[in-house]
Amino acid sequence: MTASRIETRPADTQLTPAVPDEALWTRRHLLDLDDFTADELDLVMRTTGVMKEVLAREVPRVPALRGATIVTLFYENSTRTRASFELAGKVLGADVINVSASGSSVAKGESLVDTVKTLRAIGADLLVMRHHRSGAPYLASRHVACSVVNAGDGLHAHPTQALLDLYTITSHLDSVRGRKIVIVGDVLHSRVARSNLWSLSALGAEITLCAPPTLIPAGIGAGEGLLPPARIEHDFDRAVEGADVIMALRMQHERMTGGYVPGAREYARLYQVNARRVARAAPNALVMHPGPMNEGVEISHEVAHGLQSRVEEQVTNGVAVRMAVLWLMMRARPERPAANRGAL
Amino acid sequence: MSDRLLIRGGRVIDPATGIDARLDVLVEDGSVARMHAAIEPEGARVLDATGCVVAPGFIDLHTHLREPGFEYKEDIRSGTAAAASGGFTTVCAMPNTEPAIDTRSVVEQVLRQAAAAGTVRVLPIGAVTRGRRGEELAELGELAEAGCVAFSDDGAPVADATLLRRALEYANAFGLPVIDHCEDPSLVRGGVMHEGWVATRLGLRGVPAAAEAIAVARDVAIAALTGAHLHIAHVSTAAAVDVIREAKSRSVSVTAEVTPHHLTLTDETVAFGALDGDALIYDTNAKVNPPLRSRDDVEACVRALAEGTIDCIATDHAPHAIIEKLCEFDDAAFGISGLETAFGLSMRLVESGALTLPSLIERMTIAPARALQLDRVVPAIGTLAAGAPADLVVLDPDALWIVDPARFASRGQNTPLAGVTLRGLVRATVAAGHIVHELEAAHA
Numbered sequence: 160m161t162a163s164r165i166e167t168r169p170a171d172t173q174l175t176p177a178v179p180d181e182a183l184w185t186r187r188h189l190l191d192l193d194d195f196t197a198d199e200l201d202l203v204m205r206t207t208g209v210m211k212e213v214l215a216r217e218v219p220r221v222p223a224l225r226g227a228t229i230v231t232l233f234y235e236n237s238t239r240t241r242a243s244f245e246l247a248g249k250v251l252g253a254d255v256i257n258v259s260a261s262g263s264s265v266a267k268g269e270s271l272v273d274t275v276k277t278l279r280a281i282g283a284d285l286l287v288m289r290h291h292r293s294g295a296p297y298l299a300s301r302h303v304a305c306s307v308v309n310a311g312d313g314l315h316a317h318p319t320q321a322l323l324d325l326y327t328i329t330s331h332l333d334s335v336r337g338r339k340i341v342i343v344g345d346v347l348h349s350r351v352a353r354s355n356l357w358s359l360s361a362l363g364a365e366i367t368l369c370a371p372p373t374l375i376p377a378g379i380g381a382g383e384g385l386l387p388p389a390r391i392e393h394d395f396d397r398a399v400e401g402a403d404v405i406m407a408l409r410m411q412h413e414r415m416t417g418g419y420v421p422g423a424r425e426y427a428r429l430y431q432v433n434a435r436r437v438a439r440a441a442p443n444a445l446v447m448h449p450g451p452m453n454e455g456v457e458i459s460h461e462v463a464h465g466l467q468s469r470v471e472e473q474v475t476n477g478v479a480v481r482m483a484v485l486w487l488m489m490r491a492r493p494e495r496p497a498a499n500r501g502a503l
Numbered sequence: 504m505s506d507r508l509l510i511r512g513g514r515v516i517d518p519a520t521g522i523d524a525r526l527d528v529l530v531e532d533g534s535v536a537r538m539h540a541a542i543e544p545e546g547a548r549v550l551d552a553t554g555c556v557v558a559p560g561f562i563d564l565h566t567h568l569r570e571p572g573f574e575y576k577e578d579i580r581s582g583t584a585a586a587a588s589g590g591f592t593t594v595c596a597m598p599n600t601e602p603a604i605d606t607r608s609v610v611e612q613v614l615r616q617a618a619a620a621g622t623v624r625v626l627p628i629g630a631v632t633r634g635r636r637g638e639e640l641a642e643l644g645e646l647a648e649a650g651c652v653a654f655s656d657d658g659a660p661v662a663d664a665t666l667l668r669r670a671l672e673y674a675n676a677f678g679l680p681v682i683d684h685c686e687d688p689s690l691v692r693g694g695v696m697h698e699g700w701v702a703t704r705l706g707l708r709g710v711p712a713a714a715e716a717i718a719v720a721r722d723v724a725i726a727a728l729t730g731a732h733l734h735i736a737h738v739s740t741a742a743a744v745d746v747i748r749e750a751k752s753r754s755v756s757v758t759a760e761v762t763p764h765h766l767t768l769t770d771e772t773v774a775f776g777a778l779d780g781d782a783l784i785y786d787t788n789a790k791v792n793p794p795l796r797s798r799d800d801v802e803a804c805v806r807a808l809a810e811g812t813i814d815c816i817a818t819d820h821a822p823h824a825i826i827e828k829l830c831e832f833d834d835a836a837f838g839i840s841g842l843e844t845a846f847g848l849s850m851r852l853v854e855s856g857a858l859t860l861p862s863l864i865e866r867m868t869i870a871p872a873r874a875l876q877l878d879r880v881v882p883a884i885g886t887l888a889a890g891a892p893a894d895l896v897v898l899d900p901d902a903l904w905i906v907d908p909a910r911f912a913s914r915g916q917n918t919p920l921a922g923v924t925l926r927g928l929v930r931a932t933v934a935a936g937h938i939v940h941e942l943e944a945a946h947a
Contacts, residue, residue, distance in 0.1 A: 272830070294785035
């Protein structure tokens, strides 16, 4: 990863084609990272570095996507992801329209396919979609003539979160190859974990999934079928030993009452990322969390706000990563108008 | 004029009588008159079966015709047309209609509509419980009198063990079996596909194979307790096969069926489609209950069918409207429109060598008839013996065709097989001596 190197470019860089090998990007949609090559991930990281530089400017606005219309379509509540995409689009000069499922035609019974077709007909060039059903953006992408970015679908995937996680890690560790990354918590219900598994394993990280057996999905860690490789460890104290990165996952309240674990107290006792466990990890190990955090459950307050916490950095990087994704995707559109596009 | 039809030049395969020979078949007044190496038409209408196989018409023990109540999915006219097109001359209509088939008047309505459609025979299956609510027995005696051939709350299991016991005991008085849809609801918990690595990959909630095995084991124990005949619907797992094999070895009165899709498709079809692409497609047309299972389960079901642990093939034809499938996977309806692909898909077992062509035909004709003892209602059903009903099918087992749901006779175009090439074509179907389906030469 060369992200940190690019980040050091002077803040007043001219409007140059900063990403020379953008031709690497041929994707119309960003649905998951399951088929991303190391080169593609590297391209997104380097593009994110350029976007970080844009964000550091005195007036962080560029006309790169002027005239483009981005619609965020959220079937599920979200603060950070939606705000992050919205800001990313606006920094690049796109028009961003936010649509929520509640209070819209969706609440009146309109089907997903009809909704996305309508948004396309209105003029959307790119749809950012969050949905509580796994696979929903795949359905949308097959029925609409604009690009679709998956901003989280059910239990399935959250590719931009995994990309911002990757950017955050590589800005500290330079490379993830051979690094020991522990993902701890509710893997079963985590789209963040699933997407991270693809990108981190593609780059050669050694991933350990740590959770009680009730929260580990079927087939994973057993080398079954077409799943990314991962080691399973139920004992967090053992899993965290020497870890370079600790990623805590959100433990939703309904999981604790749903019979997956006996309750928050026991879960915290066995799986909370706390100071004692962080001390067992590698020196300066990165502590990450996709948010929103349940402090006192999956992560202690001290660690969440401690020196090794990268949680706020993750959020900041999220904007740059989403700028990179939006920019790469709009550039790859065959029908994109030539004028006023692309300059950073 | 006398109603005569001569099916000429085909290879007749009639597993019930053991006939496998080049014979002409003469049909008169709705019955098989005689078979001989060469019969002169003498004015009879001639159906040329040269190069084809002539067999008894297929019998489907598990068909959702949707009428009354869900005519937007399918009605008896379109469903029986689909049956004819798929080579079926008898279909057993599942009672999960609205209202359910739980009273004489609904049975009579189904039979009336079937007669009006005038294509293939419809044998209604009555609901086990009133409204299929799983609370109190429907009037099984009246349903039996009205013409029901079995009882089932299919779509849902008979969850209460005592209720299932009473149903088996009570139905036994009329000599009729109870067909159970076997899944333990407390293990299903919102699952929408088979639990395994594919569900993990897709982020979809899984139904473990054990959900079926547990229910089958319970049902088998109750069947043993009552001595009454239990028929297990749509077996899909290796574990359930083991339970059934063991029960049969103890002579428990249990029979079982398996669908063509559970014999040939795996849970990977949900992810990648039946054309085996690389991209995830979340194919809602592969969403079915029980779900498409693992390769090991599929292999176990094939072996079980070959060895007789599973008695027969049944389609579980479950047509749905397009909008019920053109939606998020979790929200899509369960079911595959299966009548018109049943033979071509099942022919894969012949291609793989798991079954011979005669044994496949057996499992689609006389075997289902025996499983539910349908000959008590329709004497000599499932055979081509002289005097048997003139229900037969002309098959071209080597013809290749591409599945195009838009050309289905069924209103339900919900199949994961769209665009898939199948080997084995139903050229013509004759029901009660009448040609109810015939491909134009262009297709054949």
